[in-house]
Amino acid sequence: MSDPMRIRAVVKGEKVEVKILIAHAMETGQRKDAEGTVVPARYITKISASCNGREVLAADWGPSVSKNPYLSFRFKGGAKGDKLKITWTDTAGDSRSDEVSIA
Amino acid sequence: MTTCCARRGLGAVLAGGALLLTGLVQAEDSTQDAIAEYRAMFGDDNPAELWQARGEVLWRAPRGPKKVSLQACDLGLGAGVIDGAYAQLPRWFDDTGQVQDLESRLVSCVTTLQGIPREQFLKVKFGDGDQQSDLEALTAYVVAASRGKPIVLPLRHPAEQAAYALGKAVFRYRAGPHDFACATCHADAGKRIRLQELPQLTTAAGAREAYTHWPAYRISQGELRTMEWRLQDCFRQQRLPQLKFGSEVAIGLTMFLAKTAEGGTLAAPGIKR
Amino acid sequence: MFPGRRRLLIQLGRTGLAALTLASGLVPRLARAVEARPAFTAAGITDALKALGIANPAQSEAIHFRAPDIAENGAAVPVEVESALPGTREILLLVEKNPHVMSASFSFPDGTDAYVATRVKVAESSLIHAVIRTDAGAFYNAKLVKVTLGGCGG
Numbered sequence A: 001m002s003d004p005m006r007i008r009a010v011v012k013g014e015k016v017e018v019k020i021l022i023a024h025a026m027e028t029g030q031r032k033d034a035e036g037t038v039v040p041a042r043y044i045t046k047i048s049a050s051c052n053g054r055e056v057l058a059a060d061w062g063p064s065v066s067k068n069p070y071l072s073f074r075f076k077g078g079a080k081g082d083k084l085k086i087t088w089t090d091t092a093g094d095s096r097s098d099e100v101s102i103a
Numbered sequence B: 001m002t003t004c005c006a007r008r009g010l011g012a013v014l015a016g017g018a019l020l021l022t023g024l025v026q027a028e029d030s031t032q033d034a035i036a037e038y039r040a041m042f043g044d045d046n047p048a049e050l051w052q053a054r055g056e057v058l059w060r061a062p063r064g065p066k067k068v069s070l071q072a073c074d075l076g077l078g079a080g081v082i083d084g085a086y087a088q089l090p091r092w093f094d095d096t097g098q099v100q101d102l103e104s105r106l107v108s109c110v111t112t113l114q115g116i117p118r119e120q121f122l123k124v125k126f127g128d129g130d131q132q133s134d135l136e137a138l139t140a141y142v143v144a145a146s147r148g149k150p151i152v153l154p155l156r157h158p159a160e161q162a163a164y165a166l167g168k169a170v171f172r173y174r175a176g177p178h179d180f181a182c183a184t185c186h187a188d189a190g191k192r193i194r195l196q197e198l199p200q201l202t203t204a205a206g207a208r209e210a211y212t213h214w215p216a217y218r219i220s221q222g223e224l225r226t227m228e229w230r231l232q233d234c235f236r237q238q239r240l241p242q243l244k245f246g247s248e249v250a251i252g253l254t255m256f257l258a259k260t261a262e263g264g265t266l267a268a269p270g271i272k273r
Numbered sequence C: 001m002f003p004g005r006r007r008l009l010i011q012l013g014r015t016g017l018a019a020l021t022l023a024s025g026l027v028p029r030l031a032r033a034v035e036a037r038p039a040f041t042a043a044g045i046t047d048a049l050k051a052l053g054i055a056n057p058a059q060s061e062a063i064h065f066r067a068p069d070i071a072e073n074g075a076a077v078p079v080e081v082e083s084a085l086p087g088t089r090e091i092l093l094l095v096e097k098n099p100h101v102m103s104a105s106f107s108f109p110d111g112t113d114a115y116v117a118t119r120v121k122v123a124e125s126s127l128i129h130a131v132i133r134t135d136a137g138a139f140y141n142a143k144l145v146k147v148t149l150g151g152c153g154g
Helices: B018-040 B048-060 B102-114 B134-144 B158-172 B182-186 B204-211 B227-237 B248-260 C002-015 C017-023 C026-034 C045-051
Strands: A006-012 A015-021 A044-051 A054-061 A070-076 A083-090 A095-101 B091-093 B098-100 B191-193 B216-218 B223-225 B270-272 C063-066 C077-083 C088-095 C102-107 C115-120 C126-134 C137-147
Touching (some): A006 A083, A006 A095, A015 A083, A044 A070, A054 A070, B048 B216, B091 B158, B098 B102, B102 B227, B158 B182, B158 B248, B182 B191, B223 B227, B227 B248, C063 C126, C063 C137, C077 C088, C077 C126, C077 C137, C088 C115
Antiparallel strands (some): A006 A015, A015 A070, A044 A083, A054 C102, A083 A095, B091 B098, B216 B223, C077 C115, C088 C102, C088 C126, C126 C137
C-alpha cells in the first residue's frame, strides 16, 4: 500500500509545468539492512503521465533513480482544470495512479 | 587523540606558504560554492512533503482505542492550534508538569487523547525503508505549519529556564571515550569535518543556520529526520551513551539550541545531506 | 543438516522472506527476473548504448545538461536536461561508474518539451551522460559530477 504522490501541475504561459515527488524506496537490491541481510530490489520501472487521457510523457526507470524520486517536465495543450494523471509500476508488480487538476 | 574537526587556516601567516594557503582557501570557497549549488538544485521540491502529507492524514484520522483524531491536541497555543506552535517549543505544559519538545508533546497527545500505548507508538521512532514512523510524519506536518514564523521563547516559567541551563551545561560537558562535548565541534567558528562546514551553535547566527532547518529530509538516509534523531545521532557519533528519547537532556539541548536561535525564521522541514 | 535448518528457521523468524530467498538461492534468479531490459542490465556505457541500438552518438552543445559539480551525497544528484535539437524523441541518462549504468529514459510525444529534471544515484565521482535520440540520429553531452564523502558519517 503506497503513499500518494505529490503532484504540482501549473499553467505557465502556453505550457503546463509539472513537478512530482513520489514515495518509493527505489531499492537497488544491493543494500544490506542492520542485520546484514540484502534488501531485495524493488524499484519503479515505468512511469506514464497523461492529460485528459492523452499521454504526455513516458519513462523507463532503473534502480539508479533516487529514492523518493522527483520528476519535472513541461507540455503544451493543457489548460486549467484539465486532469493530469501520473502512473507508476514497479518490479514487484505494484502500481499506483494519482490524479490532480491542473492549476 | 585528534578530533575529527579541522580548523580552516584563514588566520595563518606564512611567508612562503601564503600563496599556497590562498590557493587552498580559494579551493575551499569554490567547494562550498559547488555544495551550495548542489543544495540549490533541490529547489522547493523536498521529499519531506511526503511525510507532511502523511502527517496530516494521521493528525486528522480518528485512531487508537479512543478513536479520536489529534485535533484536540494542545501544542502550547490551544487545542488543535498547529499554526506557529513549533516556533514556541519547547515549553512548559501544566497538564504534564514538564517542559516538552514537539516530539514528546506529540507522544503525550497520542497516548492521552487517542489511548495508544507509548511503547506501541514509539516502536518505530525513526523510519527505515518500509518501516514508517508516525512520529516523523506528525512532526513534519506540525513543523511545516510554522514555516516562515520567528522562533519565540520567552522562558517565563522557571522550569523552562532550568531546561535551558541544563542544555547549555550539557553542550559543554565532555564525556565518552573521546572526551567529546557538543562544544568540541560546535563552539567555534570556521570548523569543518571533511567538506562539511560545522555551524557554531553558541551564536545566534550559527544556531539559526542549523536549528531553523530541522527536522529535515536527510538524503543520505532517504528519510525525514527529527531533532530528537539529530541529537541522538550526534551522541552516537561522539561515542556517548545513547540519548534517551524525550529525556531532560534531549529537551534541554533542544531548548538551548532553540533559545540561542530565537528570532530566526523557521524554514523546516529542510533538506540535508 | 539439522543445525542448518534451525539457523534457517531462526533467520526466517527474524527477517522473514528475505532470508528464505537468500537461503534457497532464489535471489540471483529473482534479480534476473526483476530486470529483463537489456539496457538496464548493461555493465558499461558501451554495452548500454549497444543494447539501445545507439552507435557513436555525436557530442552536441545543443543539449543543455545541468548537474552540480560536486554532490554532497551521491544518493540524490539533481540533473536537468533540455534538448534544443529538433525532433528530439528521447532523453536517456547514463551514469558511467554506476553498477547499473542506465538510469532512466524519457520519451516525449509531440507537444511535450524535450526537457526533464530528476535526481539520480551516483555511486562515485563519475561522468553522467545525457544521450538524446532524435529523428536525425543520436547525440550526447556529458557532465562530470564529483561525489564527496560525508562529514561525521551520515
